[in-house]
Amino acid sequence: MCVAVPVEVIEVREHEAVVNFGGVRKEVNIDLVYDLQVGDYVLLHAGCAMQKIDKEEAEKTLEIFKALAEDN
Numbered sequence: 001m002c003v004a005v006p007v008e009v010i011e012v013r014e015h016e017a018v019v020n021f022g023g024v025r026k027e028v029n030i031d032l033v034y035d036l037q038v039g040d041y042v043l044l045h046a047g048c049a050m051q052k053i054d055k056e057e058a059e060k061t062l063e064i065f066k067a068l069a070e071d072n
Contacts (some may be wrong), residue, residue, distance in 0.1 A: 004043035004050055005065070006058035012036050019044065 010025070017030045021044070029048045030036055038039035041058035042049035 005045045005046040005051055006041050006061050007049075008038055008058070009038055009040045009042060009049075012038060016051065017042075017047075018019060 005021070007019035007026070007028070009022050010016045010020050012030070015029060015031055016027050017036060018025050019028055019042070026044075028042075028044055030042075031048075033042055033052055034051045036042070036049070036052070041053050041055050043051055043053055
């Protein structure tokens with residue numbers, strides 16, 4: 001099973017962006033996403049931003065992941 005994780009974009013470069021991944025900065029490929037801006041949220045899978053997602057949905061999903069991690 002593959003899981004894409006919502007991450008917040010904190011810097012945009014030509015073909016890459018720096019994202020916030022649970023407090024960790026990570027460089028990711030953004031060739032599949034157009035018109036990306038700082039503050040946008042994207043689904044990240046295998047080092048690639050797959051698509052932009054709504055901030056509210058991203059935050060809800062991150063809360064679910066956090067709750068699941070706390071249960072273990």
